[in-house]
Amino acid sequence: MKMRRMRGLIAATLLAGLSAPALADNIVMWVNGPLASSPDAPIYAELKAFEAATGHTVEVQAVPHMEMERNLFVALSSGAGPDVMALDIAWVAGLADAGLLADITAQTAPIAAEYQPGPLASGRYDQKQYALPLYTNNVALFVNDRMLAEAGIKKAPSNWAEFRDAAVAMTNKDKQTYGVSFGGNRMGAFQLYSFIWQNGGEIVDEAGKVRVGEPAAEEAVDFLAKLYTQSRAMPDSVLTAGNWDEVHAPFIQERAGMVVTGDWALAAFTKGNPNLKFSVHPLPAGVKSATVIGGYDLAIKAGSKVEKPAFELLRWLTGSRSIALMQKYERLSATAAATSPEAIAALPKQLQPFMAQASSGRARPVVAQWTQIHSDVFANVWDAVIRGKPAKDAMAEANTAITGLLEKK
Template structure:
């Protein structure tokens, strides 16, 4: 990220039109990921009208595609422009904070900490300081083809690693071209495997910044998953090349794979492309303990905004208790603690309930400045293991690379 800032200033002029520093404290520019502002009737706009009426502040919304958001933020803000408040994938917080582009909101957010789920709240913290609050959360769960599971002679979705392997093997039939579970390659596969490391009792990077990538728990988790392909042949060949969610979901949607590990974003894809497919969603099968990987978006304030008080007020407004109703209109999960009560979960659509039910077992990915590069290291490691390299050997090499990145 530091290298990007050194080399990216020439592009600032191109992007300053995407957001400007407000001339007075009651005008705010808000960048959000495009789906939240998909049209004039998007729920966000009605909520912002309430904010404006309550506070007197004015908010200009600018929608940015997810794939362009991180780079646009770095380029615009490194030149002193950009939004006052921005929506961030939780994986971006550390890099932006490390570059000095986010306002420290530790003092303002401390009294609010209990309002949020611990995992998503921790995802906005970097080096002991809070830089963002969670707008919405998601996590990875197990999605099952109910018909294929029943045809394999299994009457309930797997709840343990042993049951997961047994179900995957039972649904695999070389003659019919069916497999037990769809999985991604490289970075996609890495995202899916992180929960298994935590479930095994392992860690990736601890709170003191020490790497545990080559610990026995991590080796055991990677080895277990990789053998579903290399030994059991229970994953389709697409595991070698599936580099986006559409490719990960495809074997499941085509009913060639009986299970897939994914998030709530898979629901719309399944219903659109396979409207007659009977499927159910379940918490991830447990190892030594329950765990899942947290995703989602946070809201943060730009360092140097001319309206810091109003900007934080907007962050608190959109991420607080009001977010349960607001995020529900988007079929997304609020990251507030209040959203995890049995009463709140019961009000969610049936397909969303398992995700919130396992929210307390959620882990954010390590909040370190070089995480994006580390995620690439994990992706390369996963690719090597599913192609036959021993897990211990591949993880030892990955650990050395991660340690180098931490030292840098």
């Protein structure tokens, strides 16, 4: 009897198909809190489908965004931590540089064309691929439709000249209204990166050369800073706005007619001012179009004992199924297929401009020192120029400082 049962099990396994693994593995996965905010969050149904298709199991642990990077460094450095982890794209370089992520270059090469170039590049460090993009976002131009019309402007700005003119036109000293809300310090630095690329400038190019001291980068910073220092088209909160709530506040209060921000602002605007009439548009272009991307990637722990099934999980969550999965979260899939006209048309109207400009998305330089470059260099540059320091001087000093940081590696 025992022999017959064994033969029956073998036959059933063969009939089940070759997709079922000989041995099932358990994959421990850390995700950012919002993806697993409740037992019925979409990620859980997707993981059940993965388990049913592969036989593997996935143990999910939700970690708050603000705690994720620190917790990963501590856990992975001690040999513990998850097999698969969701990473803010800004963390990839630091973890890879520390030797904490598995190199997935060989596995990724045959499927690279399935992803949007910008998000895929966010997972690449030192010419090696360490992560695949789970979802992406970028920054666009939000416009108060009423304020724009009252300023006598018929359409949202599509280039720098129109952007400047609209900002000036919506600025009224007596009414205390302004053209555009911008952040200070690190927030303003994040907002200006797109403009540097739009002007043909670079921050750190693919060869590792620091180029922020070049005229194209300097001119972009000067253009934005003068909207405050000369045109007074930004509220004085630009000097102190240190988080998105503070950047968004003048727009929500209808004191600023435009703001450069991402899809994460949609819920904040609806909640903060249900009567706010606004529209979303691709960023006004300079000599070319560009928008800084954000989002989360998926990576595998270096030395994971379940690396092969872990990569299966990466492919499952970031591949073609991600379009439907991310729509459930009202986020943007990083697949190339998600940029098709049909896929864009299926998105909520206010998300469509973000995906329409996805081909212009640029990842911030994937260098291990990026957090320090952003927080200690560019944040200080922006604070200096909006307080009157010539952009040429500030960017020359930044070029020297960034070069020094990269040489310390």
